Amino acid sequence: MKNHHRYPELEKVDAHMHYNTNRSALLDAAQEDNFRFVSINTDIYFFPSIKEQEHIVLNQQKKFGHRLDFICSFPVTGFNDKHWLDKTIATIKASLNNGAVAVKIWKNIGMELRDKSGKLVMIDDIRLEPLFNFFVNNNIRITGHLGEPRNCWIPLENMTVDQDKKYFAQHPEYHMFLHPEFPSYEQQIEARDNVLKKFPGLIFCGAHFASLEWNVDEIAKRLNMFPNMMVDTAERICHLQYQSLFDYDKVRNFVLKYQDRIIYGTDVIDNGTMTDDNLKEHIKNIWQRHWKYFTTDEMQISPKVHKAFKGLNLPWEVLEKIYFKNAQNFYRLEKINRMAENIIPDKKY
Secondary structure: OHHHHHHHHOOEEEEEEEEOOOOOHHHHHHHHOOEEEEEEOOOOOOOOOHHHHHHHHHHHHHHHHHHEEEEEOOOOOOOOOOOHHHHHHHHHHHHHHOOOOOEEEOOHHHHOOEOOOOOEOOOOOHHHHHHHHHHHHOOOOEEEOOOOOHHHHOOHHHOOOHHHHHHHHHOHHHOHHHOOOOOOHHHHHHHHHHHHHHOOOOOEEEHHHHOOOOOHHHHHHHHHHOOOEEEEOOOOHHHHHHHHOOOHHHHHHHHHHOOOOEEOOOOOEEOOOOOHHHHHHHHHHHHHHHHHHHHOOOEEEEOOEEEEEEOOOOOHHHHHHHHHHHHHHHOOHHHHHHOHHHOOOOOOO
16 A cells, blocks of 8 residues: 555656647646656547647647657548558658657457448458558557457446446447447457467557456467567556456456556547546546556445455556556657657568
């Protein structure tokens, strides 16, 4: 419990969030609580365009510098056009030149994108291989949100955590239980694993515990299989808390064993619906709840888990890695401005 009160002294990174409005409220909160942000640009219909998301971050950097970094993304619109690959690589290079620390691949590949014949395009599709060759050849970090939590494939009332019930109730288009014609959970995970097997040099972070949030044994299995793989915690800490209701020691031992492979993130979104004060209070409450879970052995509650659970009471050196060092090393935050210089302009892909 001694670590609980050392919150202010640790430099921390919230390495998975979405800075979607051009205001400073979240960054003001980050300064106050000794946090940095990595904002992840996402090609989703209820976000600003990915180009606008990038402009928002670059504008905020004028005041806050690299307290705010970003991960770029790319649209899949035009995938069936013969020039899509060249245009996509040009888009990625431009974002890296603007300071992006990684590239995000999103679940629209595997859940939305279709080829000319109407067939769903999975992430291990042979037509995407040149893109992965480009990433590997140029040492580009990838953050992948591929598939969804396993709860996505079951009825709302059977889901394990309230967060998933709320999200999929609001977004039935992504609730795969309602769309049995789409690939199964197992097929989504297999497709992602196929890519990591085929491209072992790919430096990859599986967002949201790599969509394996439901079972720490499954996460551990992939971390053992893929030495270049990390995972982030974004919007999935409640799944650790839920599992700790049934096997506390397994969850704590998992975090201790893989302390070098876990990156802290919240998935907080500033979409402009909250006032500045409410937004700051919202993010600070989330940070404080997570900190209490990781740093104390107290019984506690979460709005996303239906019963009280015990905190993990992690050692200080583990907290330093999960909250700062792992993100710093994986995303090379200290070298952000030199990332684009590593691109070889005429590299064949």
